Amino acid sequence: xxxxxxxxxxxxxxxxxxxxxxxxxxxxxxxxxxxxxxxxxxxxxxxxxxxxxxxxxxxxxxxxxxxxxxxxxxxxxxxxxxxxxxxxxxxxxxxxxxxxxxxxxxxxxxxxxxxxxxxxxxxxxxxxxxxxxxxxxxxxxxxxxxxxxxxxxxxxxxxxxxxxxxxxxxxxxxxxxxxxxxxxxxxxxxxxxxxxxxxxxxxxxxxxxxxxxxxxxxxxxxxxxxxxxxxxxxxxxxxxxxxxxxxxxxxxxxxxxxxxxxxxxxxxxxxxxxxxxxxxxxxxxxxxxxxxxxxxxxxxxxxxxxxxxxxxxxxxxxxxxxxxxxxxxxxxxxxxxxxxxxxxxxxxxxxxxxxxxxxxxxxxxxxxxxxxxxxxxxxxxxxxxxxx
Amino acid sequence: xxxxxxxxxxxxxxxxxxxxxxxxxxxxxxxxxxxxxxxxxxxxxxxxxxxxxxxxxxxxxxxxxxxxxxxxxxxxxxxxxxxxxxxxxxxxxxxxxxxxxxxxxxxxxxxxxxxxxxxxxxxxxxxxxxxxxxxxxxxxxxxxxxxxxxxxxxxxxxxxxxxxxxxxxxxxxxxxxxxxxxxxxxxxxxxxxxxxxxxxxxxxxxxxxxxxxxxxxxxxxxxxxxxxxxxxxxxxxxxxxxxxxxxxxxxxxxxxxxxxxxxxxxxxxxxxxxxxxxxxxxxxxxxxxxxxxxxxxxxxxxxxxxxxxxxxxxxxxxxxxxxxxxxxxxxxxxxxxxxxxxxxxxxxxxxxxxxxxxxxxxxxxxxxxxxxxxxxxxxxxxxxxxxx
Numbered sequence: 001x002x003x004x005x006x007x008x009x010x011x012x013x014x015x016x017x018x019x020x021x022x023x024x025x026x027x028x029x030x031x032x033x034x035x036x037x038x039x040x041x042x043x044x045x046x047x048x049x050x051x052x053x054x055x056x057x058x059x060x061x062x063x064x065x066x067x068x069x070x071x072x073x074x075x076x077x078x079x080x081x082x083x084x085x086x087x088x089x090x091x092x093x094x095x096x097x098x099x100x101x102x103x104x105x106x107x108x109x110x111x112x113x114x115x116x117x118x119x120x121x122x123x124x125x126x127x128x129x130x131x132x133x134x135x136x137x138x139x140x141x142x143x144x145x146x147x148x149x150x151x152x153x154x155x156x157x158x159x160x161x162x163x164x165x166x167x168x169x170x171x172x173x174x175x176x177x178x179x180x181x182x183x184x185x186x187x188x189x190x191x192x193x194x195x196x197x198x199x200x201x202x203x204x205x206x207x208x209x210x211x212x213x214x215x216x217x218x219x220x221x222x223x224x225x226x227x228x229x230x231x232x233x234x235x236x237x238x239x240x241x242x243x244x245x246x247x248x249x250x251x252x253x254x255x256x257x258x259x260x261x262x263x264x265x266x267x268x269x270x271x272x273x274x275x276x277x278x279x280x281x282x283x284x285x286x287x288x289x290x291x292x293x294x295x296x297x298x299x300x301x302x303x304x305x306x307x308x309x310x311x312x313x314x315x316x317x318x319x320x321x322x323x324x325x326x327x328x329x330x331x332x333x334x335x336x337x338x339x340x341x342x343x344x345x346x347x348x349x350x351x352x353x354x355x356x357x358x359x360x361x362x363x364x365x366x367x368x369x370x371x372x373x374x375x376x377x378x379x380x381x382x383x384x385x386x387x388x
Numbered sequence: 389x390x391x392x393x394x395x396x397x398x399x400x401x402x403x404x405x406x407x408x409x410x411x412x413x414x415x416x417x418x419x420x421x422x423x424x425x426x427x428x429x430x431x432x433x434x435x436x437x438x439x440x441x442x443x444x445x446x447x448x449x450x451x452x453x454x455x456x457x458x459x460x461x462x463x464x465x466x467x468x469x470x471x472x473x474x475x476x477x478x479x480x481x482x483x484x485x486x487x488x489x490x491x492x493x494x495x496x497x498x499x500x501x502x503x504x505x506x507x508x509x510x511x512x513x514x515x516x517x518x519x520x521x522x523x524x525x526x527x528x529x530x531x532x533x534x535x536x537x538x539x540x541x542x543x544x545x546x547x548x549x550x551x552x553x554x555x556x557x558x559x560x561x562x563x564x565x566x567x568x569x570x571x572x573x574x575x576x577x578x579x580x581x582x583x584x585x586x587x588x589x590x591x592x593x594x595x596x597x598x599x600x601x602x603x604x605x606x607x608x609x610x611x612x613x614x615x616x617x618x619x620x621x622x623x624x625x626x627x628x629x630x631x632x633x634x635x636x637x638x639x640x641x642x643x644x645x646x647x648x649x650x651x652x653x654x655x656x657x658x659x660x661x662x663x664x665x666x667x668x669x670x671x672x673x674x675x676x677x678x679x680x681x682x683x684x685x686x687x688x689x690x691x692x693x694x695x696x697x698x699x700x701x702x703x704x705x706x707x708x709x710x711x712x713x714x715x716x717x718x719x720x721x722x723x724x725x726x727x728x729x730x731x732x733x734x735x736x737x738x739x740x741x742x743x744x745x746x747x748x749x750x751x752x753x754x755x756x757x758x759x760x761x762x763x764x765x766x767x768x769x770x771x772x773x774x775x776x
């Protein structure tokens with residue numbers, strides 16, 4: 001028995017995605033910048049993929065710039081706007097629960113003379129649009145708020161926040177790595193200027209991402225060099241990766257609606273099953289405004305890492321916090337931002353569902369998890385059975 | 389008939405490389421940062437690949453940081469050292485014939501208060517180590533000289549240049565994208581601190597590269613975010629790409645010696661054949677100190693783009709200048725740096741050989757190229773047959 005419940009960390013490449021990629025490794029291997037036929041075939045393939053990626057978020061294909069990852073898209077967005085608009089001001093607004101790929105570029109810019117406001121969130125992880133409004137100064141050039149949080153699954157009120165910024169000359173970026181391909185994302189409805197996407201979170205390959213850049217948005221390249229991607233991102237394009245990304249977006253567009261409903265049902269079964277079977281447990285993140293596949297709980301008197309290892313031993317792959325920091329033994333900055341004490345943050349468990357998750361898998365988790373928690377709590381001198 | 393002679397722009401992925409990559413898309417798809425078994429298997433695979441990449445350049449595996457491309461490795465090296473050492477000085481030395489992936493990051497830094505010296509080269513494209521020495525000031529923090537030029541194939545005297553910098557606290561970077569996997573590269577013999585490598589130039593996949601960072605070298609990350617690659621490069625690692633890169637390095641190590649000799653023979657046959665059959669032709673780059681697979685010629689009274697299109701029509705894929713800028717109709721900055729007039733720079737042709745190139749291919753080119761040149765020159769009012 002081997003059950004993967006860490007789809008927020010990464011997804012398997014869909015077999016049809018891999019199939020679409022294969023010809024571009026060995027036969028159609030040309031460099032898209034070359035003007036000969038090998039190059040032009042590759043160029044055709046990436047332009048077709050660009051249309052599919054654009055189509056999924058209802059953008060124009062010329063507004064999509066391929067990057068090497070979601071992290072690169074975030075770096076590009078944050079640093080690119082900062083450098084393009086620094087003559088207007090040096091203030092950036094973001095939130096305390098952003099992915100490290102947003103927070104760390106902000107910290108880098110702070111060392112280089114920029115000011116960054118990290119907005120708090122409420123106990124469910126929601127950003128208050130009113131707080132965004134209050135934080136804006138004459139110096140503000142960029143606001144970056146994630147579409148949905150990767151750890152706790154809370155979906156942020158992006159439209160409302162965008163409405164605040166749209167009548168000013170402030171650029172609005174959203175890291176939509178967890179939502180694109182899983183929830184409908186329409187760049188015009190969301191009224192965003194920049195959107196980060198990652199292929200491997202939506203059954204595409206690792207090593208490829210994209211930044212949506214609304215036409216007219218001033219941004220300095222992050223990757224300097226050749227004139228690829230209309231001069232916006234240097235590097236020989238990763239043709240198989242881009243083709244796979246395009247295919248993954250095409251499949252997502254077809255399957256997203258039905259899959260969302262299926263996952264929400266399984267998710268709620270898992271949440272309710274855990275709350276029923278285990279005491280001293282708390283659901284982290286917003287109860288309803290959350291990603292269809294996200295379950296994040298704090299299990300008091302249990303140490304997160306021990307729980308993970310015990311789950312792994314019975315074949316269940318799960319996570320505490322985000323995969324990106326899971327080799328680091330720090331409490332999640334997201335859970336701390338919700339106001340959780342360190343102990344609760346350290347006792348959190350994230351289970352994220354995906355295409356291959358079945359009802360049987362959920363049953364298995366609901367059988368094994370309570371046993372593991374019971375075993376671990378039996379070792380804790382502090383634990384007393386009781387209220388849920 | 390379809391003959392690919394643009395191996396310097398990109399190489400096909402070797403079938404054994406692709407075979408090694410395949411399991412890591414669908415089965416071993418875990419995120420290497422995850423502590424569960426899916427993650428740990430992926431982590432094992434990338435560490436094995438890291439050893440192979442390190443082995444090829446005789447580095448320690450912990451000195452290899454995977455990036456999304458050679459361009460990223462160059463951006464990381466140049467900007468990373470600049471930001472790490474700016475308190476010591478803000479002067480960088482490089483050459484006029486570097487790849488855009490080095491020149492453009494330098495130009496970016498120039499806009500942000502750094503000073504850059506672009507050293508000239510001689511008529512064969514060689515950098516004079518004495519000129520490097522003369523350019524060094526108390527402010528110099530970084531020297532970046534490519535190992536071999538991607539357009540004209542000239543191999544630079546890296547060891548001699550390194551010797552000049554090694555007794556000072558100046559960091560020495562070399563872009564070895566064209567040499568690693570093709571020529572022996574030993575980081576200790578070359579005495580370099582930073583080396584950029586790209587997988588797709590050595591029969592690995594596109595979208596993956598590496599930066600060798602000598603232990604103790606101070607460098608600021610370029611890609612900010614998660615703690616991957618020992619905190620030196622954020623982003624979920626591209627597991628299949630990294631595995632493929634490792635396999636490509638392993639194969640290169642086995643085949644490099646023999647392949648180098650084979651290619652040099654074919655290269656010289658092509659060069660001599662062209663010089664014999666066509667008049668008003670000039671070999672660009674160093675006559676002997678050049679890449680085993682590189683032929684670069686200027687064919688007077690012929691426009692480079694027309695020549696490429698005509699070659700493409702008879703199935704020969706070639707290049708003018710570098711692929712990265714070939715969709716831009718600018719004369720090559722490398723050829724201009726050799727002292728060539730604009731006309732000669734515009735009439736250049738690069739033919740780069742590789743694993744699938746045969747003697748028959750060379751014969752075919754030697755049959756077709758003179759016919760095409762003759763046809764195009766017949767249309768030129770300036771051309772008069774005569775001296776070679």
